[in-house]
Amino acid sequence: MGGVDTNRRALLLAIMVCFGGFVFGLDAALVSGTKAYVMRDLGADAIGFGYAVSAPGLGVVFALMVTGFVCDRLGRRTTLLIIGWLYLISAVGAVFSQTLWQLVAFRFLGGLAFASLSVSSMYVGEIAPPAKRGLLVAVNQLNIVVGLFAAYLANYFIQGWVADGAPIAAATGMDRYTWQWMLAVQIPPSILWILFLLKIPESPRWLLLKGRREEAAAVMRQLAPAGEVERSVAEIEAMVKAERAGNSGRSEGTWQSLARMFSPTIIRATIIGLVIASVQPTTGINAIMFYAPYVIEQSGVGADASFLVPVVNGVFSIIATSLALVFIDRIGRRTILLGGLAVAAVSLLACSLSFATATYRLEAPRIAALPVEIERASLAPVVGVTFDNDVAFKQALNGAIGRDVAERHEAELLKAATSINLWAVLIGIAAFVAAFQFSIGPIMWVILAEIFPTGVRGVAIPACALLTALINYFVQQLFPWQLVSFGAASVFGTYALCVTIGFVVLWRMLPETKGRSIEEIAATLAMKKEPA
Incomplete structure (x- = not known):
């Protein structure tokens, strides 16, 4: 029974920490429904609205430059609490913005909190038992897609009430402050996440890195069966000591850890991490999700349907991510990732061809x-x-x-x-979103949480997340310009090409990590070849 209880505690902690993914999903997608209202009230054009959408992508770039340092200096728990407050302040500020640039500034501040994805994955990866790590880290992705769905659903109802002149719209001021109501949906969940974070313990791996063995053992007693606590602590401690010995006993700074990512024993893990961190955003997922109604409008379905279709796609996302949680520790990371990328490439190509013949x-x-x-x-x-x-x-x-x-x-x-061949576009987008959420969406964070040894994890995971954030920023910022300048066929075709290239590279390089401890994976990746 002890193993069952500890697994439940690990799952509960994962859910509490990964609730930040739900807040992220809201922050990312609520703005997608505000386009017409922001353009009307704040005098923005499509490119200007793009600044409001992409501002968090720029914010997270700056955040991730210091996330590794903050995580290693202050701990995972304190870092998450700082992030939680940033989400809340950003949401409140955005709601009360009076100009486009005020909105952009508060959205940028919220982007500093987008580092929650890498820190949450790091934390959960460090508390989870190897057999459940894939499931628990992927809980983050499930929360993200539930947050996206909740955002699309909230926007659909708010837009519908305003368009229909419903009494609730007049009584609450939604008809006058439509986009403000949409963005305000994020405020209560942000408060709830802060309350959750106040209840979680510090990561035992970080405590051992700081030499706080007794505190680490106390946390491990909550997460591992009684007979395995000492063995788990000793295993992590031995790995930390070995890494420090390899570094001549000196405590590494951020730049030293970054440099060591390219050492012979870690370089393979680094290449895999950087490749998967590049492929995930170049699928175009954030352009399609963050501009969801705008994207759907391009197929000619009209304004009302452009708010409804993302809700339907949100349902597919939840189903796909839930299936990923079920199969990620059964089928394995590699098979799911490559299969999902193949479906995504075909789906995006179908969309591109449909727009090309419209x-x-x-x-x-x-x-x-x-x-x-x-x-x-x-x-x-x-x-x-x-x-x-x-x-x-x-x-x-x-x-x-x-x-x-x-x-x-x-x-x-x-x-x-x-x-246009409307069904090819709608089915193509739905299939792409589902494939992404079943594969590289959750798998990227699982793999990043697995492939790096403890000594560089605090820097390596945020570094990969930083690369993802940089590319995501340009994808989001350039999307309106690309659509206006080159057209939907070119945009979807570019995404399909990037997915195809990613599939080929990862098919050649990525080993299976299912069921292995972080220390075993690190040892395997230090070899020149994957053992048979």
Whole structure:
């Protein structure tokens, strides 16, 4: 029974720590529904709105530069508490922003908290027993997709109440402060996560790194059966001592740890970590998830459906991530990762081909259904003209009715004009999202939590997360510009190519890590070849 109890305690701690993933999902996706309202109230264009969406991506870049130092100096628990407060302050500040740049600034502050993903994975990886590590680390990803789903659902209801003139919208001020209500959804969960973090213990591995053996043993007694506590503590302690001896007994700083990531015994782990950290964001997942309604609008389904489809995709994400939790410690990391990347590449390619063969033509009968703000006479130059791609169509609209009007009513104009294989796009996006959430979404954090030895983990995991954050920032920031300049077919095609390259590289390099201790994995990766 002791083993069952300790596994339950480890699961409970993982859920409490990984609730930050739920807060992250809310922070990341709630802004996706605010596009039309922010553009209206704060005078932003699509590119300006892109700054608000991508600001957290820039914030986390700066955060991850110091996350390793803070984690190793203050501990995992204290670092998580700092992150929790950043989420809360950012959410409150964003709600009360009066200008676009105030919104961008508070979103940037929230981005400093996005380091929670790497720190949570690090913490859970250090408290979890090897047989359950994949499951417990992947709880973080499940919380993220549940947070994304909750954000899309909240936006769907708020947008629907406002559009329908529901009494609740007038009574609560949603009709006047729509985007503020959307962003405020994050505030209560942020407070709850802080309360959770006050209840968790410090990581036993970090305590041993600091020479606090008795405290580490006390924590391990909560996480491991009584007969295994001393063995687990001794094993970790021996690994720490061996690493320090290999470094001539000196305590390493951040830069020394970074340099040692490229030493002969760790270089293979470093390459795998950097590759998977690059592949995950270049799938384009954050562009598709953070701009969800905007992405769906491009297929011509209209504004209402563009809020509903992400909710449906959110359900697929939860199912896929739940399946990943079930199979991650049974099938193994490598098989799930490579299978998911293959499906993702095919799905993105299907979307690209669908947009490449789409046509755009405004006919007179459909113009009557457009919003009254669009002058019918000004549309005359584009009526009855067939455009072979979305870029040419949007440019023609900008010239006819003005860029501001065209961008504010892009969903309605695309709905009236687009002829496309809609099901191929919707199914392709849904399949891509599900494949990502089943594979590289949770698997990346599991692998990063497994492949690096204890002595460099506090720096190596944030370093890989920093690379992911840098690429994610550019993916998010450039997405509106790419869409306007090159079109949806080019954007989806680029993502498909990146996924394919990632599949090939990881297929050649990535070993299976299922069921091995962190110390065993480190020893295996120190070899030149994977043993048969």
